[in-house]
Amino acid sequence: MKIKRILKWSVIVIVLALLVWFQIAYWTSTNDYDRQTAAPNHPMKAIVYSDYGLSNLKLENIEKPVPNDDQILVKVRAASINPYDWHFVEGTPYIMRMMGVGLRKPKDIQLGVDFAGTVEAVGKNVTQFKPGDDVFGGRGGAFAEYVCRRAEGAVALKPANLTFEQAASVNIAGITALQALRDKGKVQPGQKVLINGASGGVGTFAVQIAKSFGADVTGVCSTRNVDLVRSLGADHVIDYTKEDFAKSGRRYDVILDNVPNHSLSDCRGVLTPQGKYVMIGGGGPNDSRWVGPFGRVIKTMVMSPFISQQMGMMMADTSQKDLTILADMMQSGKVKPVIDRTYKLSEVPAAIAYLEEGHARGKVVITVE
Numbered sequence: 001m002k003i004k005r006i007l008k009w010s011v012i013v014i015v016l017a018l019l020v021w022f023q024i025a026y027w028t029s030t031n032d033y034d035r036q037t038a039a040p041n042h043p044m045k046a047i048v049y050s051d052y053g054l055s056n057l058k059l060e061n062i063e064k065p066v067p068n069d070d071q072i073l074v075k076v077r078a079a080s081i082n083p084y085d086w087h088f089v090e091g092t093p094y095i096m097r098m099m100g101v102g103l104r105k106p107k108d109i110q111l112g113v114d115f116a117g118t119v120e121a122v123g124k125n126v127t128q129f130k131p132g133d134d135v136f137g138g139r140g141g142a143f144a145e146y147v148c149r150r151a152e153g154a155v156a157l158k159p160a161n162l163t164f165e166q167a168a169s170v171n172i173a174g175i176t177a178l179q180a181l182r183d184k185g186k187v188q189p190g191q192k193v194l195i196n197g198a199s200g201g202v203g204t205f206a207v208q209i210a211k212s213f214g215a216d217v218t219g220v221c222s223t224r225n226v227d228l229v230r231s232l233g234a235d236h237v238i239d240y241t242k243e244d245f246a247k248s249g250r251r252y253d254v255i256l257d258n259v260p261n262h263s264l265s266d267c268r269g270v271l272t273p274q275g276k277y278v279m280i281g282g283g284g285p286n287d288s289r290w291v292g293p294f295g296r297v298i299k300t301m302v303m304s305p306f307i308s309q310q311m312g313m314m315m316a317d318t319s320q321k322d323l324t325i326l327a328d329m330m331q332s333g334k335v336k337p338v339i340d341r342t343y344k345l346s347e348v349p350a351a352i353a354y355l356e357e358g359h360a361r362g363k364v365v366i367t368v369e
Ligand SMILES: NC(=O)c1ccc[n+]([C@@H]2O[C@H](COP(=O)([O-])OP(=O)(O)OC[C@H]3O[C@@H](n4cnc5c(N)ncnc54)[C@H](OP(=O)(O)O)[C@@H]3O)[C@@H](O)[C@H]2O)c1
Pocket: 082, 083, 084, 172, 173, 176, 196, 197, 198, 199, 200, 201, 202, 203, 220, 221, 222, 223, 225, 240, 258, 259, 261, 279, 280, 281, 282, 283, 284, 314, 315, 316, 355, 358, 359, 360, 361, 362
């Protein structure tokens, strides 16, 4: 009896301590925006946000970054929007906030990742880039006039046949499509590959990359995008407003799921016995606001030991190596970025709001003047 009482009170004390800790952490959660006092000495324009929510995004002058010995300073000419950006703007799924993004306010006040631009300066240890080189890649804070990036990180020379806008659209979407098909899906020539969400940022790259691997590609999109997806090389296009791929009776060796709008058992039903289901998408801003795709990830982990197919989520890992592979594919014309709309830097909130609707055709790009 005594042990039971001790245990009961221990649990109550731990829960109360956690609640107090959470309250303190929540209300003391702050960021550089709150600490900013003086005007910047070397100003540059950048999109910043002091609190979560699209209405809190502002175009302001902040201090221009200075490259360290291993970095390059890039004058950004274009950037692109990804669902990743609205996750940070909204602070959803909320679990992200507990994983270091900032409980009440975003810790990092800058936004954007994908960029293309011209190298303005290099650190003393940098050998692979020089001032004047046109480059593209990824770096937090890309919705700005300048970014600093470690020269050995996710940055590569821009193929000459691409505009800055096209090059800026590649980093997250192109690498995600490449790694999902090559590393997780292990796509082989002649295999049947289904891409659900074939007309979006990742999907438009994925259709072209799967074709370049020699696959027989089926793209799923709505009526207005059928011609686009076919023009990217898809052998078959399923208009989801007219046909449900999960009920088609056809089987696929690999499914790349950008839009997890079918149950896992439905997806399994159209996979070959040794097929691979690669989930990358986590839904829109109003889907599963607490845990996002993680609930579905846990389901795939629970199912895995009992089924012959491989099912799981993939998180892209951006790198110079894969950007260079994509650069070669674009240089040779195997892959061409698809751009839906272009906005100005001051219009980033409108661009993110458009992407949040979930019906972009290819990539949404920001031009930085
Ligand atoms: N795991 C990772 O590392 C990683 C990396 C990048 C992206 N992602 C995730 O992957 C997902 C896709 O990213 P994205 O950049 O491609 O997003 P996106 O550009 O916003 O995708 C929009 C596309 O989704 C299509 N779509 C909407 N509802 C559909 C449905 N019911 N069936 C088929 N297609 C549908 C739309 O086509 P219609 O207009 O024809 O409906 C539109 O073309 C997002 O959830 C994103 O967060 C994950």
